[in-house]
Amino acid sequence: MGLLLCLLAAVSLFVGVNRLSPGAVLSDPQALQLLAVSRIPRTAAVLLTGASMAVAGVIMQLLVRNKFVEPGTTGTNEAAMLGLLAVTLLAPSMSLFGKMLAASAAALAGTALFILLARRIPPERPLLIPLSGLVYGGVLTACATFVAIQTDLLQYLGIWMSGEFSGVLAGRYELLWLAGGLAVLSYFAADQFTIAGLGRNVSLNLGLRYGQVLGFGIVTVSLVSALVIVTVGMLPFIGLVVPNLVSRIMGDNLRASLPVVAGTGAGLLLLCDILGRLLRYPYEIPVGTVFGIFGAAVFLYMLLGRRAHG
C-alpha cells in the first residue's frame, strides 16, 4: 500500500495545468519553483487531510459506538462552519489562526452536545444515531444559511462548504500539519480508544479513565475537523467510508488498523483529487464534489448491500 501511495503522490506532483515533466525538474529552475510552491504543498495537503479525516472518523465511530458516524454526520463540520461564519462577521480582520481557534471551539461545543444527545438514543436502534446527527447538522446549517442570507454571504458560504485544494500554495496549508500531528498523537492512544469502543461500563471495568479518553477523542476530532474546514473546506464521507472499508478486512483493533486507515484515507482522497483535476482538464472539479458522489455511492452500497445477505 505504501508503494501505491508513493505512486499516487508522484502522479499528483506532475498533474496540473502547467505542464511539468520529471526531466524538467532537474534542469529548469522554474519547474523546481512550481514544484516547491504549488505541487508539493498541494499533494502534502491532500495526504494530510485524507489521513487525518479518516482517523477522526474512526475515533468518532469508536466513541459513539456506531459504524455510521463521522464528523460530517455528527454536526462537527456544521458547528465549525457556524463558528467560522461568526468570526468572519464579528472580527473579519482576525488572523487565520484566530479563525481556526474559533472554528475549533465551535466544533468542540457542537460535537460534545451531539455526544450528549446521542446517549439518549437507545442502542438497539443504531440507524437513529446518524439520522439524528444528520438532522442536527441540518439545523446548524439552517442557522448558518439564515445568517448568510441576511449578510449576503450565501454563495461565499457555499464555496467554503465544498472542500477543494486548488487554492493550496506554500504558506497557506501549513495548519494541516497540525491535523496530521493530531492523527499521529492519537496513535499513541489507540489501545485506549479500542477499549473505549467497548462501551463505558466495560472500559471502567478494565480500569480505563473513560471520561479522559472520551474528552481527548472529542478534542482530537473537533480540532482535526476545524483545521480541515478552515484550510480546505468541508469534505464529507471520508471519515465514514474509509474506516468501514478497513474494518471489514482488519477488524477493530485500532493499534493495528490505524495506520492502514490513515493510508487508505490519504490514498483515496488523493485519487479523487487527481480525478477532479483530470476530468474537466484544464478546469477542476472540487475534490469535495468528487468524493461526495463517490463516498455516497460506497455508503449506500454498505447500507443496502449488507442487508441483502444479512
Place this chain on the structure above:
Amino acid sequence: MADRRILGLSCLLAAAAALFLFWGLRGPVAYILELRLVKLAGLLSVGAAVGVATVLLQTISRNRILTPAFMGFDALFLLLQTGLVAGLGIAGSSQIPALAGFLLDAAVMMGAALVLFTSVLRRTRHDIQLMVLTGVVLGLMFRTITAFLQRLMDPSEFSIVQARMFAQFGSFDREALAMALGLMMLAFWWVWSNHAVLDVAALGRDTARSLGVGHDRLQLKVLCIIAALVSVSTALAGPVAFLGLLVTSLAHSLMRTHRHALLLPAAALISALILVAGQTVFERILMLQSTLAVVIEFCGGLLFMFLLAKGKIR
C-alpha cells in the same frame, strides 16, 4: 371532547382566513379579494398536505422525529432549480412557464421517490429506517452536486437560485394550484377512507399483520401518497423542512391520541393555521415577504433538538 378541539381549530383557522382576506381591504376590492383567495387556497393546500404527509410518514416509520423533507425531497428540489438555472441560463430558465416548471418539479420528485421507495424497500425487507437513511444520503449527494453547480454560477444567476431556496408563500400559479388541489383531494380521500387501517398499521408490522392488515402493501401505498403530497406541495411553494415536525408535535400534544381520525385533521388544520396566521402577521404587520419560511424552519429545528434532548425519540 376531541371533536370540540377539532371544531375549535376549524374556528381559529376560519378566523385567520377571514383576517387574511379582509384586513386592510381597500381600492379595487374584487381584484384584491381574488388575488388573496388564490393565495389563501395555496397556503391551505400546502399546509394540509405537509401536515398529513408528515403524520403518515411518522405512522409507518413509527418514529416521531421524521419528516418527509429529510429524505432528500428538498435537496432534489434545489438540485432541479439549480440545474435549470445553470443549464438554461437566466433568460432560458425564466422563459419556462410556471405551470410547466411546476409539472416538471412535481414529476421528477414523485418519480425519484417512487423509484427509491419501491427498489429500496424490497432490498431492505421493509426496514423503513434504512430506507430513510438511504434517502438522507442521497439528499447529501444531491446537495454536493448542487453546491458544485452553484459554485460555477455568477452572482446574478445565484440570486435567482437563492430566492428559491426557501419556501415562497407570496404567489401561486393558478393552474398549478388547481392541479395540485385535485391531486391532493384524491390523496386526502384515500387517506381518510383508510384511517382505521392506519391506526392498526401504527402498532408495528408484526401486530398489524396478525390483526389482518396487509402491512407491506399498505406501507407502499402510504409511501406513494406521501411522495405525491410532498412533491406537489414542494413544487408549489418550495422546501419547508421542519414545518411537518412542528405540526405533528403540536397535533400529538393537543389530541393525545393515536387515532388517525383525529390526528390527521388536527395536523392538517394546525399546519394550515400556522401558514395562514404566519403569512398574515408577516405580510401585513411586519411587512416582511419572505421570512415566514425561515422562522418556521428555525422554530421547527429548535423543537427537534428539544425532542432529541428529552429522549422522546423512539
